[in-house]
Amino acid sequence: MKDVYITRISKFLPNAPVGNDEMESILGQINGKPSRAKRVVLRNNGIKERYYAINSQGEITHTNAELTKEAITKLFDDSFTQNNMELLCCGTSSPDQLLPSHAVMVHGLLANKNLEVNSASGICCAGMSSLKFGFLSVKSENSNNAVCTGSERSSTRMMASMFNEEAESLSSLEDQPIIAFKKEFLRWMLSDGAGAMLLENKKNETGLSLKIDWMEAYSFAYELETCMYSGGEKQEDGSIKPWTEYSSKQWLEDSIFSVKQDVKILEEHVISKGVESLEMVFEKYSKDPSDIDYFLPHISSNYFAEKLKTGIKEKGLKIPESSWFTNLSSVGNVGSASIYLMLEELVHSGRLKKGDKILLSVPESGRFSYAYAHLTVC
Incomplete structure (x- = not known):
């Protein structure tokens, strides 16, 4: 089987960075009142800047597919054009529509040639699932190269207008309506952007490449209930009632399509299962943790x-604590794109040298999934 190398990596972040004080002016105020949760959430998450596919006038500037296409286009030059692509793999948790799939919409924007496409769904692990499909395809010689992406456009789901119907409904029931914390919590967490990688079966002739040594993923859904979800509502028994079982009126009044997170379950399990899966992956690959030069955890x-x-x-x-590398404070939580954006920044920092070992770690609180990749700089 072929060795697989990341030979190029790129990103696209829309518009100007948005500071903490600017967020609510762009996303809007629910029920016309400043958020009670914003200050607490921002104090804890440590994010200073993020990016939105919405400009300062409140106009939407990019679809998710357009963000992804912009990142992919940065991979191309005269030596590798869009017509050299053999496989396109796109992961996201926020596609622009239910159908068709995200990857075919991106392919439509590229308008290059007939090629195989694959869409990975899920939440943060969708970007890693996209990468793994490309990795396995090149490794098995099904293709000579693959372009893999992670992207999100979460901001439009966080706009106050998405909660107006629910706020108005609550107003008729109580004097000071408050949108549930499980819904508002993520308004101050999420960011927009896209990252892309080119995978090939040979390393760069000049400059550095990243050999993908292995990839591994784990799911704890067999024992844990849903934590993060959208397009449904959680029931008392922990099950999810899907949007198809609600009326169109309820879709609006209950903000069914908002992204929600059960923070109690998140607090209880996200770290313990993350450490458990990390221990499992080190054991499976007989990997010495102290041998890691750069640890990139998506948090x-x-x-x-x-x-x-x-x-x-x-x-x-x-x-080693010295190996930790993250850019959360400067780009925000970009879901499935975060690991791409971290690796892109590290690659272009000038810090890497041949022989360095990199471990990518991506948790997903949907129902507690974890994905890993081990890379060697060569």
Whole structure:
């Protein structure tokens, strides 16, 4: 089987960075009142800037497919054009429509040639699932190259207008209506953007490449209930009642399509299962944690960073603290694109040297899934 290398990596972040004080002027105020949760959430997550596919006038500037296309286009030059692509893999948790799939919409915008496409759904792990499909295709010689992406356009789901019907409904029931924290929490967490990687069966002739040594993923859905969801409502028994079983009136009044997170379950399991899966992957590949030069953990909030470090230490996994690399504070939580954006920044930082070992770690709180990739700089 072929070795697989990441030979190019790119990103696209829309418009100007948005500071904490500017967020509500762009997303809007629910029920015309400042958020009560915003200050608490921002204090804990440590995010200083993020990007929205919405300009300062409140106009939507990009679809998710357009964000993805812009990132992909940056991979091309005279030596590798869009017509050299053999496989396109796109992962996202926020496609522009239910059907058709995200990847075919991106392919339509590229308008290059007939090729195989694959869409990976899910939440944060969707970007890693996209990468793994491309990795396995090139490794098995099904294709000579693959373009893999992770992208999100979450901002339009976070706009106040998406909650107006529910706020008005609550107003008729109580004097001071408050949108449930499980819904508002994520308004101050999520960001927009896209990342893209070119995978090939040979490394770059000049410059550095990243060899993908292995990829692994785990799901704990068999034992844990849903934590993060959209397009449904959680029931008392932990099951999810899907949007197809609600009336169109309820879609609006209950903000059925808003992104929600059960913060109690998140707090209870996201770190413990992350450390458990990390221990499993080190054991499977007989990997010495102290051998890692760069550890890139996708964390949704700095609130979990110290908890993760503590959990890792308690398990005796000696990942050097000096190896940690993240850009959460400057780009925000971009879901499935976050790991692409972190790796892109590291690659272009000039810090990497041949022989460096990189571990990518991506958790997903949907129903607690975790994905990993081990890379060697060559």
